[in-house]
Amino acid sequence: AHLSVLPHIDVFLATAQEIQSLRGLVAPVTLALDSATAVAEDLRGEASSGNWPDVVVMKVGELGAYVITATDVTHIPAHAKHAADTTGAGDAFAAGFLAALARGSSAVESARNGASVAAVAVTGIGGQPANREGHHGG
Numbered sequence: 001a002h003l004s005v006l007p008h009i010d011v012f013l014a015t016a017q018e019i020q021s022l023r024g025l026v027a028p029v030t031l032a033l034d035s036a037t038a039v040a041e042d043l044r045g046e047a048s049s050g051n052w053p054d055v056v057v058m059k060v061g062e063l064g065a066y067v068i069t070a071t072d073v074t075h076i077p078a079h080a081k082h083a084a085d086t087t088g089a090g091d092a093f094a095a096g097f098l099a100a101l102a103r104g105s106s107a108v109e110s111a112r113n114g115a116s117v118a119a120v121a122v123t124g125i126g127g128q129p130a131n132r133e134g135h136h137g138g
Contacts, residue, residue, distance in 0.1 A: 009053035011107065013094055016060050019043065031060050040066040040073045055107045057097060057114075059090055064115055067107045076111040079119035092121035 003022060006012065014022075016031055016039055023046070031039070039058070046052055048070040056068040064078040096117025100110035 003051070006052050007050055011055045011057065011101065012053040013057045013097065014059065015090070016058050019056070019058055031063060033063055036060045036063055036066065037073070037075065040068050040075075044068050044070065044073050057107065057111055059093060061089075065093065065111050067111050069107075074108050074111075076108070076115050079115050088121050089118045093118040 006022075016036060020026065020039065023043075036058075043052065043056060043058070047054075047056060047068060050070075054069065056066075058066045058068060060066065062078050065076045067074045067076065093114040095114075097110045097114030099117075100113035101107065105113065
């Protein structure tokens with residue numbers, strides 16, 4: 001019954017583990033690129049049934065994210081070459097994604113923006129922008 005709201009959502013942003021949980025499936029603790037892609041492709045098939053939101057953005061940590069629609073799966077790689085601390089990376093991704101989406105970017109462009117923002121977030125220790133070299137909190 002709790003899944004009945006999903007078709008009424010335009011854009012759904014969640015981790016692979018959260019998505020698998022909603023689907024009643026056990027998600028692997030760590031996802032390799034091939035298994036993450038398989039989850040995304042499988043979800044694309046479900047999305048085409050009309051039982052999922054129009055756009056699902058599945059975050060997969062250091063592997064980046066997938067933008068999934070009824071017709072396409074697009075992998076957005078993570079931009080960070082070295083992560084000092086992943087605290088706040090998912091929130092930073094969501095903020096970058098939503099900011100771009102609000103400006104009228106496509107879901108794929110927005111996910112690329114989210115990956116760029118997350119790459120900055122992992123360069124310092126902790127979850128506050130003031131801890132990033134060259135960035136000052138406000």
